[in-house]
Amino acid sequence: MTGQVEGKIALVTGGASGIGAAVAELLAREGASVVVTDIDELRGPEVVAGITAHGHRATFLHQDVTSEPRWAEVIAKVERLHGRLDILVSNAGIGIAVPSITEMSLSDWRRQTAINLDGVFLSVKHSLPLMRKTGGGSIILMSSLAGLRGAAGLAGYCATKGGVRLFAKAVALECASFSDGIRVNSVHPGIIETPIWGKIPTEAEGRGQNAPIDPEERAKVAVPLGRAGQAEEIAAGVLYLASDAARYVTGTELVIDGGMYAGGVVRRG
Template identity: 40%
Template sequence: MGEFVGKVAIVTGASSGIGRASALAFAAAGANVVAADVDVAGGEETVRLIDAAGGTAVFQGADVSRVEEVDALVQRAVSEYGGLDVAFNNAGIEGTMAPVTECTLETWDRTIAVNLSGVFYAMRAEIPAMLDRGAGAIVNCASIAGLVGFPALPAYVASKHGVVGMTKSAALECATQGIRINALCPGVIDTPMVQRVTTDEEVKHAFEQAEPVHRFGRPEEMADVTLWLCSERASFVTGQAIAADGGWTAQ
């Protein structure tokens, strides 16, 4: 395809799932990829897969809840490849399921730190780097939980709603500066995160039936939407929360 030849892309949460699929897709489309994650082994495996497919990538360990590590990630992209053109701020955690009255402060603080503050830290560093290039595109990974509520996931739902709101604000700030910013809102996708909560076959079946298409989404399907949002084909799309959810939020 070659749509991103000469472009530099950051993907956080790149060790597995949607992040890995997106890092592979960006590389296959010609981008120089900086794959970031706290999971060093998984992130390095993503880079090996990219190398094996003939792409170009480096791994950068980064806990997105730590601003200095996010700043170092963006600096790595600039020093390694000369700049930054696109970013997929995908890193996230689900936290421990519990109703509001039983959600621990630890779960709340950690989930907000990774899912919401992590995206803020990322955009805070990425936007200036993109302004230096004169243009750019950012996709923040939210969730259908950024569009509708789910019981027993107060921190996760709050963090993802926050990502959607912050995406809209940042998009308006950058609208005349050549940088487009959108949020991807996946439905139930077959990733390690979802697999952790669907180990029971009955629970898995219930999740599948809750999707109008009666199946889980694939990480590669989310990568396709992400690449489109970062491409010139989406040149008039900014400030949007795009639900790629098998129809879940249409119900």
């Protein structure tokens, strides 16, 4: 099946790399005109150039998702360029790990919360009016497996991603109460091979270290399917939620984690 979001307008935050880039590329291949936003003014345009080189439609806008004035500008730009907004993928986020929550600085807590939670709030607040004006759409909020269960050393991250999960449910019910045609769901990746792993220190390395974690090695131990996921596999789930195939799906979570949330397995072969 191709053209699953043909003619739709999509906005993807944090689209310069990893899951965001994979989502932008897949939505464009499936027919959407994609607006990619990110703070990365080097890789963001490269992602868009790759999309347009294959004959698809995309635009890059620089954006700090924690800035409310910038959100107003981005949505106004989307309306000027396309006249509508059908799909919002609120993907921008960061992960900050610490050996203990007692060692997490308030500034790091607030920075992570500002991007992972405030940024998601602002994305919905400013996108909803345009989506409602043009007849509905799909809002997809990127949470995490860490939004469904705890993880040692990631208490702050879990708090933000758990907040995203319930925020999605609450807004889904709000939209349903208005009969505005907007569906809202959250996506919960497990261990996915993306650049974020290179920015999260492990407990054993101690505070102040930033040696990269190998997601594939971690996945061999923790993931029932025995491997790390790929960004494209998360993008496929986002495409489903964005498309009319999910027209009866709202207020729920899509877990894409190789079985981690289900439990553990004993290898027999």
